[in-house]
Amino acid sequence: MSRVREIFNAVYRIIYGSLLATYAATKYLFLRRPTIEYPTQTIQFTERYRGALEVDDNLCVGCGICAKVCPNTCIFMVPYEKGNPAMIPEIDLQHCMYCGLCVDYCPPGAIYHTHVVKIVGFKRSDLYLSQEKVTNVQELEYK
Amino acid sequence: MITELYLPPFLYDIFKSAVATIIAIVFTLLNVIIFIYAERKVWARSMQRMGPTYVGKWGSLQLIADLIKLLSKEIIVPSKANRVAFLLLPILVAIVSLMIAIILPYDYVVFYTLQIFQPLIPSVSYLTKFVVSNSFTAGLFIIYVVLGLNPVLILLTGWVSNNKYTVVGGFRAAAQLLSFEIPLLVVIASVVVLTNSLNLYDIVNMQQKVWFVIVAPLAFILFLITTLAEGERTPFDIPDAESEIIAGWNTEYSAAPYALLLMGMYARAFFSATLIAILFFGGWLGPTLPGFLAPFSGPFWLMLKTYFFMILFIVIRAAFPRYRIDQLLSLNWTKLLPLSIVNLILVVIAKYIVLSLGLIS
Amino acid sequence: MGINNIFQDLRIKIVDPKKLSFVDKLLVWSRRNSLWLLVFGIKCCAIEDLMVPGASNYDFERFGVLPRNSPRQCDLMIITGPITHKMSQPLRTLYEQMAEPKYVIATGECSICGGPWKGMYSVLDGADQVIPVDVYIPGCPPKPESLIEGIIKLEEKILKGEVRRKFLPPTGLPQLKTDWRC
Numbered sequence A: 001m002s003r004v005r006e007i008f009n010a011v012y013r014i015i016y017g018s019l020l021a022t023y024a025a026t027k028y029l030f031l032r033r034p035t036i037e038y039p040t041q042t043i044q045f046t047e048r049y050r051g052a053l054e055v056d057d058n059l060c061v062g063c064g065i066c067a068k069v070c071p072n073t074c075i076f077m078v079p080y081e082k083g084n085p086a087m088i089p090e091i092d093l094q095h096c097m098y099c100g101l102c103v104d105y106c107p108p109g110a111i112y113h114t115h116v117v118k119i120v121g122f123k124r125s126d127l128y129l130s131q132e133k134v135t136n137v138q139e140l141e142y143k
Numbered sequence B: 001m002i003t004e005l006y007l008p009p010f011l012y013d014i015f016k017s018a019v020a021t022i023i024a025i026v027f028t029l030l031n032v033i034i035f036i037y038a039e040r041k042v043w044a045r046s047m048q049r050m051g052p053t054y055v056g057k058w059g060s061l062q063l064i065a066d067l068i069k070l071l072s073k074e075i076i077v078p079s080k081a082n083r084v085a086f087l088l089l090p091i092l093v094a095i096v097s098l099m100i101a102i103i104l105p106y107d108y109v110v111f112y113t114l115q116i117f118q119p120l121i122p123s124v125s126y127l128t129k130f131v132v133s134n135s136f137t138a139g140l141f142i143i144y145v146v147l148g149l150n151p152v153l154i155l156l157t158g159w160v161s162n163n164k165y166t167v168v169g170g171f172r173a174a175a176q177l178l179s180f181e182i183p184l185l186v187v188i189a190s191v192v193v194l195t196n197s198l199n200l201y202d203i204v205n206m207q208q209k210v211w212f213v214i215v216a217p218l219a220f221i222l223f224l225i226t227t228l229a230e231g232e233r234t235p236f237d238i239p240d241a242e243s244e245i246i247a248g249w250n251t252e253y254s255a256a257p258y259a260l261l262l263m264g265m266y267a268r269a270f271f272s273a274t275l276i277a278i279l280f281f282g283g284w285l286g287p288t289l290p291g292f293l294a295p296f297s298g299p300f301w302l303m304l305k306t307y308f309f310m311i312l313f314i315v316i317r318a319a320f321p322r323y324r325i326d327q328l329l330s331l332n333w334t335k336l337l338p339l340s341i342v343n344l345i346l347v348v349i350a351k352y353i354v355l356s357l358g359l360i361s
Numbered sequence C: 001m002g003i004n005n006i007f008q009d010l011r012i013k014i015v016d017p018k019k020l021s022f023v024d025k026l027l028v029w030s031r032r033n034s035l036w037l038l039v040f041g042i043k044c045c046a047i048e049d050l051m052v053p054g055a056s057n058y059d060f061e062r063f064g065v066l067p068r069n070s071p072r073q074c075d076l077m078i079i080t081g082p083i084t085h086k087m088s089q090p091l092r093t094l095y096e097q098m099a100e101p102k103y104v105i106a107t108g109e110c111s112i113c114g115g116p117w118k119g120m121y122s123v124l125d126g127a128d129q130v131i132p133v134d135v136y137i138p139g140c141p142p143k144p145e146s147l148i149e150g151i152i153k154l155e156e157k158i159l160k161g162e163v164r165r166k167f168l169p170p171t172g173l174p175q176l177k178t179d180w181r182c
């Protein structure tokens, strides 16, 4: 008798399971989709989102601490063409891992993360933020 | 117009069948594109994704782009493969798959849909004489003879590619398709017991009063499972299991030959959907549509049922995980085969009941 | 690598997008809209960066990017993670097994330049030491939006005809360190 019940249970499980799986898949066809259609829809970034780095040349004093703390040594101090401050960091984004150490250690808070995620390069050198680029990352046009 | 063609009867028959064949094949190719598009959309929806939306309205041109890209890509022939067989086999697979399109009533669908325009163009009614698919007295038999060639071709496709993944895929396909053919044919036999005919038109006309899915529900379930396995659809897509053996027996194929293989696979799944509609759900039988759409009602019901089973195949693909090869073979030999024989006995009993009720003649 | 090439003349040569014939325009349109994807996922990026754009939030199948497993059927290879000397040979083999036209995207600092492992004894200075790379996407891991941006940039590049069209024979690629032992 128990054998018969076993077989009955197995058949019941097969039928119930297949119907349940089909029902679940069908149910998902009619649920709302959470897709963000990226190029046409804008994304809600959180406030502390770590995008590309930008340097505010009004605040930067050229102390070079950011270059010293960067674990990947991707910040290079170069003479600033506009003169004030005397040195300004240039960032090689191909090495940057968006860890935020430079932001934490900058005494006047001159270097900060923006919400820019568009930086994509056809060459490696496209990813190098020279001093013109690094001071206005948000206005950059990437072609 | 072509209302009167002064051709000798022999040439006239050839002309007639050529037109019907071309129409059926074009119709099948169109539906394969619809099938793949529907699969990508429905599958994406079942994962709460969007599916293709970028190309054309709702991504409707996506498959056209895929097709053109596949045809224009470089054809790679592995140096260890047999070059002639490697390039010939996809064509054979495509031909064998498309042969079935002539036997299934697709020319009926196209020509009777065109009858909508009869009030405008009266000579369109002449086209109904061009339907050839009703002349196959053993249509069901031919379909399964042709489908029986598939395991051989797939095994050869895997073998000539000379790659271990394709060989494994080919052997899996051969084991799966050959073993699933036996319960499939026994289930087909049960339908033939009910109808005494192998002609698809006769089988449909027998279902005027009651669909065979009510007479033989077990046969329908077995047929659904075995056709899924014959068409290598999930949950039985072991021959081209993507996560196990790269792409199975079509791993080495690129560009146009791959497009042919893909077309063959989806064409077989589409034929399976049509066959389920014809054998168990009364084919083109259904209420007549109102007004000028009246000649369209037969094709409408047939294609509605076909597309329903197409969507069901896709939902099954989204819902079920893949079987293992040993589970699959044990499912076939220890469960489906005994069940199909039980089903044959049940159908014989059901036939006497239905006959005595006068539901089939 | 044991790969024969037939129909070599089919490859289009574009100079200026304005001078394209209709067939060329059709080919370029189909190529940019149907990038089938081969995932070369090595490290954390493969999970964090490659799987997220494929999932429902940033669905890259909207652009016709369809993951396929066989390199023969793919157009686009996305590389993530650091390329070690030992991994460079499989990477080269997979690249050569893809059918022309083929495109490569390097995502994450590891595959661009070695990343935190730059200068390590076993890690190469980026994937472009082994195979040509079309688009670089920085980040660790890159944001999913960046990857989609990269795919859109690659489509633009294909449309402009800037992508290399010549099939690079194995000799055109730099020699690999084949006797590497870990």
Ligand code: SF4
Residues within 6 Å of the ligand: A053, A069, A070, A071, A072, A073, A074, A075, A091, A095, A096, A097, A098, A099, A100, A101, A102, A103
């Ligand atoms: S975010 Fe980290 S890796 Fe990037 S520049 Fe700052 S310190 Fe260096």
Ligand code: SF4
Residues within 6 Å of the ligand: A055, A059, A060, A061, A062, A063, A064, A065, A066, A067, A088, A089, A105, A106, A107, A108, A109, A110, A111
């Ligand atoms: S960005 Fe900050 S840490 Fe870096 S040089 Fe300027 S002031 Fe110093």
Ligand code: SF4
Residues within 6 Å of the ligand: A097, C043, C044, C045, C046, C048, C080, C081, C082, C107, C108, C109, C110, C111, C115, C116, C139, C140, C141, C142
């Ligand atoms: S770039 Fe960063 S996240 Fe990506 S593989 Fe390298 S270490 Fe991992």
